[in-house]
Each structure stands twice: as C-alpha cells, then as structure tokens.
Amino acid sequence: MNIIEVDNLTQDYGHGRGVFDVSFAVREGEVFGFLGPNGAGKSTTIRHIMGFSRPQKGETRVFNLESFHNYYKILSNVGYLPGEIALPEGLTGWEFIKMMGDLRKTKDKERLIYLLKKFDLNPAVSTKSMSLGEKRKLAIVTAFMDDPEVLVLDEPTSGLDPVMQQVFIDFIKEEKKRGKTILLSSHMFNEVEATCDRIAIIKDGRIVTIFNAKFIKHNENKVYDIRFDKLEDLENFVKTFPRAKFKEDLVVKLGVKDVFKDKLSVHVAVNDKQVNDFINLIIGYKIKSFTELKLTLEDYFMTFYREDKDFGGMLKWKK
C-alpha cells in the first residue's frame, strides 16, 4: 500500500528552478531516500507533500488525502522534520517540546525521555542559545516524540557531528524494524545507503532514477580487475577469454569488458550465476592479482551528474 504519493508534481519558480513532473510513491513500512545536491528540489517536493504549497500541476497525497487541502490532518499524523529549523523566540527547549506536545496531543512521556537520552539533548536551555546541532536534535526529538507511523525528514542530520549521525542512523534502523514509513531527504551517501530500501535521485527538479538499494549493496553483476605479470600473459588472456555481453546493466555473458595494456590488467564482468563457469575458465591462466571494482552509491549518483562528460549505458565502476 502506498502511504505517500507524488503524481506529476510541477512547481515552476522560473529560471529553471522548481520541480518538474515529479512522480514517486512511498510504500507502507518502507524507508525511501531522496538524494540530490542543494537546490535540486528536495525541499520543494517535501513541502508539497506536507501541504504547505499548492502545486501548479499534479498532486501529492498522504494516506490517500490530497495534501494541500488536508494539511492539518496530515500534519497531526506525520512526524515532520523541516530542512531549515526556525524555532519560536524566547522559549526554552522544554517549552518548545511542551508546545509541540500540546499541538500533537502527545501523552507518552517515557518516549520523550528515551529520545532526549538517545540524542543526548539538554532541553533546559533557551532555544536561542542552542547550536545548530542542538536545534537539529530538538527537531528530531519533537518529530518522533508522539511516535507517528509516518515520518517526513528533510536533511535530518545536517549540523550533527559524525557520532550523532551514527546514533541517528541506528535509530532510523530501529524505527524501520518497528514498521514505520519514512521519507528521508539527504545528500549524505552513507546515511541513505545504511537506511533506505529504495532511493530516488533528483537533478534540476526532475527525478532521474528510482532504484532498489540492493542494486548497490548486493549487486550480482560484478566487475573484477585481473592483473598479469607479463604482457604476453595479458595478450594470451585477451585472445582466448570470451567477451562480455550486457543487456542494460545486466551481464548476460561473462567475459572481458575492458583491456588496460599499460597497467597489464583487464576488467572482467561476471554475473553471480556465472561464477562457477568463471572459476573454471580462470584456472587456465596465470594471474598476478584479483580485485573487485565496487559500485558505491556515490559513484552511481555521480553518473547522473557527470552525464555531460561521460554518461553511457554501462555504469562507471570505481576501484
């Protein structure tokens, strides 16, 4: 079941800014990552989902309710963490927590104490004197304190130090286990990679790809770098070893993908289903070293942003 739906959302701010024909859905119990650099349209999309802006075209829905006309209902059932935090003046952290708690009719004090402890936040000081990191922690605590089933988090860890980022990542994994539906926008590859089930990449206001995180973490299409001692060995290998065949990003036939004479190395593509065939072939050759070229989320992301330079059909692989 889809909890959050974005259908052909368009909001043109002029000069190429805005979002254009954005469509995706977040399923129940899923952590969905929204990845893009500053200004790509992440916050604009999220603000439409929360019902803060009226779309020029298209529609967003949460729990099957159209966002703009139902923003009050949505806000009281969705834990929301804004990208830029503006806290009301003259309040202490406690007062802010109480204010949000009254708005959302929070009853569970234990949950609040658990969160304050987890994120090591002291709410006794005035919000004005809080650092960026402390404000962010306060926003995290208030988004999660009444334990909503659905969370929309806009760059939740910006301003947090790496230790707190890790605490946050572990916390999201916990919440995911408890069945929460989470939309998380970020430009931190590690947190998206660690927490998300599916990931959308947004560029210049348009979604360029939506993919399963398994594609990065457990890609069964492998590329190995094989090195040789002598040019003779390399040439013999290239002459006798099969060529790889691809269908999009899938290796349909194992074999040589690229040859690097100067480095005495070849790249060989193998699908996991072909690994036994590969081993039986490779034992006929004498090789010097064997390494794997791993695809990282960052590399994959960059392929969409470097398209002017070298975007091709096959993924770019990094050693």
Place this chain on the structure above:
Amino acid sequence: MEEVIKVEHLTKDYGGGRGIFDLNFFVAKGETFGFVGTNGSGKTTTIRNIMGFIKPKSGKVTVLGMDAWKDACKIKENVAYIPGEIAFPDLTTGIEFFKAQAELLGLKSMERADELIKRLQLDPSANLKRMSKGMKQKTAIVAALMADKDILILDEPTTGLDPLMRETFLELILEEKKRGKTILMSSQMFDELETTCDRVALIYNGRIIDIADVNAIKNSTTKAYKIEFTNKEDYQKFKKLKYNIIRDQEKYFQVTVQIDDSEINKLFKSLSKYNLKFVSEVKNNLEKHFTNILEKEIKGGKNVF
C-alpha cells in the same frame, strides 16, 4: 627531505583530559598529510598551534624552520588557511571580503580568485551574513586559495559542501598537490583523505594513535575475499583446506579468506572443485585500517566513527 611542518612533543592540556598530549609528526615538502578523528579529539587545537594562534604548553612547532608561535606573522606569508569555524569580518558582500583579503595579502591580480569562484559556482555578490553554510565554506576556500601560497592548512574544508561541490573541491586539492603544494588537511571523512593524502594521522583523545601510509594500504598485496557456497558440504570441505579464514558465517555457508596475491591461482584452483554462489572482495581501506587499530586501543570498544 625537507620537513615543512614539524610538531615535536606538542602538549596543550586544557584539563579534564581535554587537549593534546605529546604529539609528534611532520609534513614533508610536497606532501599531503591528513588528520582524522572525532569532534573534540584535538584536530583543531593542533592546527591552531601550527598557525601560531595559541602557545604550546610544552613541545615545539616549526613551519619552514621558524617557530610557529614567535614567527607567526612571517610564517603566514607562506600559508593559506581555512578555519574549522568560519567567522567573517563585518563586511557586506563576498566581493568586499575578497578585496579586503587581497589587500591584506598584497595581491595584485584577482585572476586566481575569479577562476576559483567560477569553479566553485559561488555568487560573491551575496551578502556575507545571509550566506548558507555551504556558501560560507566556498567563500573561505576562495579567500584561502586565491593567493597561491605554498603551504595549505585546511581544517575540515568540506563541511557543508554538497556532494558535487565536495568533488570539485577535492579535484582542486589534487591539482594543488600536483603543483607541489604542501598540504595539511583535517577531515571526518575517510574517503576524502584516502583520495587526497599521502599519509594520514589518527588522533584520539588528544593523542596520535597511528600514522597510516595511504599508498601502502591501497597497494597491499594482502587481499580478503568473501566466498559463499551453495551447499553445506562444499562449505565444510573448503574449510578443511588450510586457508586463513578471517570470518566464518555458517548460516550462509560463507567464509572470508585472507591471502597474499601470490596465492590467488591456488585459491581459484581450490574453488573450482566446489559450487559457489558468489565471490566478492572485502576491501581494506583507511577506515577499516583505523577501526582495527582503535578496536585494539579501546578494550571492547566498537566503531567510534
């Protein structure tokens, strides 16, 4: 080999276990030296000693053979610096700031500044006070690099940059390195230090625990492979062979073996007798290298990064 920056027995004790204690390292001419550690581990304190902003309690810091504290002014003629926390002077726009900075540095041409502004896609006409964190960081980068100094000291230069800008910045650093600059850079991100640095020091609780040779890690002939078998029998048979198994996950019929490159042909020959699901390399990188060292250092400790 000329030691451009030299830190000897540097100690600055702030009490309560805070500070830095008996640090020793050097940065050679043309070298890029990295500094990694959590917040509060002492990276910035060390850098501020090198910059001559604070006086060491004991020990000595020299830059180009001059005392970092006493000759701080002279040293700065050769040093570009990006601070960890950026506070701009009370000026209206980025342009005003660059002009003031150029005057201070005795810079005649703004050519390099223009080039950097373009590369980083910075709008220097923006109001300094209204700049986002990323824009402020870009402004600090331009101000530091525009005078083309021989020594660069960069305290967490990529914080606040989005991934595209981070990549552009790392390209810039690699270019500066090629041009022979001596660079000291702190960061919390292992991958960026691995890309740019020759050596990286790990600092923990104010002490240097290890200095890693990045190339030795990258070019190590010791490799680890994760191998999953399709059935228990093959998995058990393989385990009886005398390979160095560093991780064993019985429920997946999976082992991780460590070998030297010289054994790779032998390993494949052994594997050809079994039914495999996949073979995947487990990379050794800077993060793993340091995590291993820290685990030994902190008894029962887990990943502190």
